[in-house]
Amino acid sequence: MMLRFGMRAGVVALLFSFPFATPPAASARAQSAPAAQQTIAQKIAASKGLLDINTATPAQLKALPGMGDAYVQRVIAGRPYTAKNQLTTRGILPAPEYEAIKEQIIAHRVKP
Numbered sequence: 001m002m003l004r005f006g007m008r009a010g011v012v013a014l015l016f017s018f019p020f021a022t023p024p025a026a027s028a029r030a031q032s033a034p035a036a037q038q039t040i041a042q043k044i045a046a047s048k049g050l051l052d053i054n055t056a057t058p059a060q061l062k063a064l065p066g067m068g069d070a071y072v073q074r075v076i077a078g079r080p081y082t083a084k085n086q087l088t089t090r091g092i093l094p095a096p097e098y099e100a101i102k103e104q105i106i107a108h109r110v111k112p
Helices: 002-017 024-036 040-047 058-062 069-077 095-101
Strands: none
Touching: 058 069
């Protein structure tokens, strides 16, 4: 009888202590999540250094890695773009060339 009571008390104590313990990785993720989110103003400020594929000149496009005259002409002929990944979805650029430049470009929506 005493053995059962001792086991039950141990199990109950274990169950009550479990929900209050958090693994270190979970608490670290919870603390770093808000820092990863950007406000709209921060996103706009960060995009200032990117090349807009809707308004870039042929010389600016050609300065990007892997962009030759043929790709530049295709990008210009395919305007306007609503998202930069349309360069691959529309077949303007092959995936490897897009991967090489995607961090340097943006597609701002054309104002009517």
